[in-house]
Amino acid sequence: MKRRISVLLALFLAVSAFALPGATAKQAIGTSDDNLVTTALAVNEATNDFDVLIKAVVQAGLAETLAEGGTFAVFAPTDAAFEALLGADETAILSLLDDASVAESLIPVLLYHVAPLDADYDKLVRGRVGMVSGDVLKVTRTQLKDATGGKAKILAGPVFASNGYIMVIDKVVIPG
Numbered sequence: 001m002k003r004r005i006s007v008l009l010a011l012f013l014a015v016s017a018f019a020l021p022g023a024t025a026k027q028a029i030g031t032s033d034d035n036l037v038t039t040a041l042a043v044n045e046a047t048n049d050f051d052v053l054i055k056a057v058v059q060a061g062l063a064e065t066l067a068e069g070g071t072f073a074v075f076a077p078t079d080a081a082f083e084a085l086l087g088a089d090e091t092a093i094l095s096l097l098d099d100a101s102v103a104e105s106l107i108p109v110l111l112y113h114v115a116p117l118d119a120d121y122d123k124l125v126r127g128r129v130g131m132v133s134g135d136v137l138k139v140t141r142t143q144l145k146d147a148t149g150g151k152a153k154i155l156a157g158p159v160f161a162s163n164g165y166i167m168v169i170d171k172v173v174i175p176g
Contacts, residue, residue, distance in 0.1 A: 036166065038161070039160075049079055050078065051090060052090060052093050052094060059100065073114070073165055073167065074165070075144060076168050077170070085172045113172075150171065152171035152172075154167050
């Protein structure tokens with residue numbers, strides 16, 4: 001339980017760093033000695049905007065991979081993005097994620113929000129990007145376009161971590 005809370009806290013901080021109140025994306029750019037999960041947990045602790053994403057990542061068993069499995073760009077949807085997609089409030093969504101089969105069914109969607117970082121940031125935000133899920137996402141400096149034609153705005157970021165960076169988005173992108 002203590003390890004789970006530590007992992008959740010780290011992921012929340014990493015994701016939340018993108019949307020620190022009053023901080024602009026330019027101010028958020030920097031470097032960090034902390035991995036993506038630790039950074040996300042710190043951000044979430046400060047903003048409380050990524051509870052659903054963090055719980056989904058942990059329940060789906062992806063936190064360790066994001067912490068230690070490579071170098072990634074993570075497009076992090078806010079809690080409001082999950083609420084809009086699922087038509088439910090945060091409490092109901094968090095409760096659903098207690099069911100391991102629900103969290104497991106989200107793995108393809110979660111992996112569609114993660115890109116392996118084999119290119120630098122400037123290249124990443126100018127074209128079609130192969131995601132860890134195997135699908136392609138069209139990325140510009142201001143938005144993403146998913147396989148279904150849906151668009152998500154990039155709200156903040158990048159927030160750098162020792163093994164990649166996080167960008168906050170306003171919608172959950174859906175793979176094809």
